[in-house]
Amino acid sequence: MSKPNVNVKSDSKITSTYCCSWRAPSNIALIKYWGKWGRQLPMNPSLSFSLKHSCIEFDTCIETPADFTTTNPKLKSLLVDGKEIAKFSARIEKFLASTGDLLPELAGKEISIISRASFPHSTGIASSAASMAALALSLCSFQRTEDDLEFFRRASLIARLASGSACRSVYGGAVLWGRCEDDACIDEESSDEYAIPLSSEKYLAPLFRNMKDAILIVDSTPKKVSSSAGHQMMIDHPYREARVVLAHENLHKILLALKSGDAKVVAEIVEMEALGLHGLMMSSMPSYLLVRPNTIHIIERVRELRERESLPIFFTLDAGPNVHLLYPQELTSKIKAFVAEELLRFCEGGEWIDDEVGSGPLRL
Numbered sequence: 632m633s634k635p636n637v638n639v640k641s642d643s644k645i646t647s648t649y650c651c652s653w654r655a656p657s658n659i660a661l662i663k664y665w666g667k668w669g670r671q672l673p674m675n676p677s678l679s680f681s682l683k684h685s686c687i688e689f690d691t692c693i694e695t696p697a698d699f700t701t702t703n704p705k706l707k708s709l710l711v712d713g714k715e716i717a718k719f720s721a722r723i724e725k726f727l728a729s730t731g732d733l734l735p736e737l738a739g740k741e742i743s744i745i746s747r748a749s750f751p752h753s754t755g756i757a758s759s760a761a762s763m764a765a766l767a768l769s770l771c772s773f774q775r776t777e778d779d780l781e782f783f784r785r786a787s788l789i790a791r792l793a794s795g796s797a798c799r800s801v802y803g804g805a806v807l808w809g810r811c812e813d814d815a816c817i818d819e820e821s822s823d824e825y826a827i828p829l830s831s832e833k834y835l836a837p838l839f840r841n842m843k844d845a846i847l848i849v850d851s852t853p854k855k856v857s858s859s860a861g862h863q864m865m866i867d868h869p870y871r872e873a874r875v876v877l878a879h880e881n882l883h884k885i886l887l888a889l890k891s892g893d894a895k896v897v898a899e900i901v902e903m904e905a906l907g908l909h910g911l912m913m914s915s916m917p918s919y920l921l922v923r924p925n926t927i928h929i930i931e932r933v934r935e936l937r938e939r940e941s942l943p944i945f946f947t948l949d950a951g952p953n954v955h956l957l958y959p960q961e962l963t964s965k966i967k968a969f970v971a972e973e974l975l976r977f978c979e980g981g982e983w984i985d986d987e988v989g990s991g992p993l994r995l
């Protein structure tokens with residue numbers, strides 16, 4: 632990890648500038664985080680794979696003004712793929728204003744960010760997990776004093792406060808967020824405050840160590856109900872209690888199945904979680920629907936192929952209509968042919984992203 636790069640700038644009102652660049656990945660959850668309480672704490676534990684190609688890069692400069700009175704850092708400028716986007720700036724401003732207590736070294740600092748996405752914007756793929764992980768890593772890099780374990784743990788905690796699922800994006804591979812009182816499955820201390828990485832060697836059978844993700848873009852228009860609004864609706868949801876119990880049970884079963892290589896159980900749980908998430912949306916008050924008819928067509932084709940050829944493949948969904956088709960790398964040519972022949976007709980403009988599980992963020 633490189634040393635902080637501190638320059639004295641000619642601007643007399645700024646005494647020093649620290650700059651760093653990070654690339655952070657999106658992640659796809661197998662066990663879904665849905666519902667939160669307190670200061671961005673999850674209602675249930677969740678488990679995800681971080682992706683390799685769907686990433687966001689942040690170039691961040693942190694300036695120290697000669698005199699300042701505020702205790703929080705503040706946003707000076709934000710360019711998202713060359714543009715100023717008011718809603719993104721507002722989100723980061725709000726986050727910075729609320730995290731001063733956890734980032735005392737940034738009191739009064741002025742932060743300028745240039746962000747770039749590595750995937751096409753037209754896809755409607757949510758980038759907040761990757762963006763907020765890149766932001767947290769950048770902020771925590773200033774005056775870094777901790778060892779790697781502490782640094783990433785702190786970055787995960789800070790990322791969580793910006794966007795829950797972002798806390799999983801500070802690691803690669805399989806990542807667990809949320810207290811999991813399950814000694815049978817997890818040796819590490821898990822927490823609601825931050826995510827922890829699950830090593831492939833220990834937690835994944837060889838079949839699941841090199842997973843690919845075909846992201847099938849069904850509809851790229853911005854969704855009508857945000858995830859934050861969806862989490863809110865879980866507060867009084869009629870199935871709230873049952874959801875928490877089910878998430879713990881599903882986590883227990885999937886951890887055992889990922890370890891033993893039981894693809895049938897993994898597929899059952901992942902797909903039940905995906906459809907269950909959308910079931911919770913449909914049974915929220917007010918009820919809403921994010922899947923589209925083409926989402927269902929793709930799901931049916933994936934299930935048919937799995938049954939016909941007994942393949943270890945399965946789908947999942949984010950809080951939107953697009954489908955993630957997860958499969959082991961050995962099946963790449965077969966699945967690419969399947970996507971081209973049977974699924975692209977259901978994708979908007981024939982668009983899909985050929986992604987895979989990645990090794991986590993990178994300081995550039």
Ligand code: DP6
Pocket residue numbers: 659660662663664665677759793794795796797858859862908949950
């Ligand atoms: C459906 O992390 O986007 O993708 O904490 O309000 O920023 P906020 O929500 P967010 O919720 C993501 C929910 C999900 C499931 C998951 O990623 O676990």
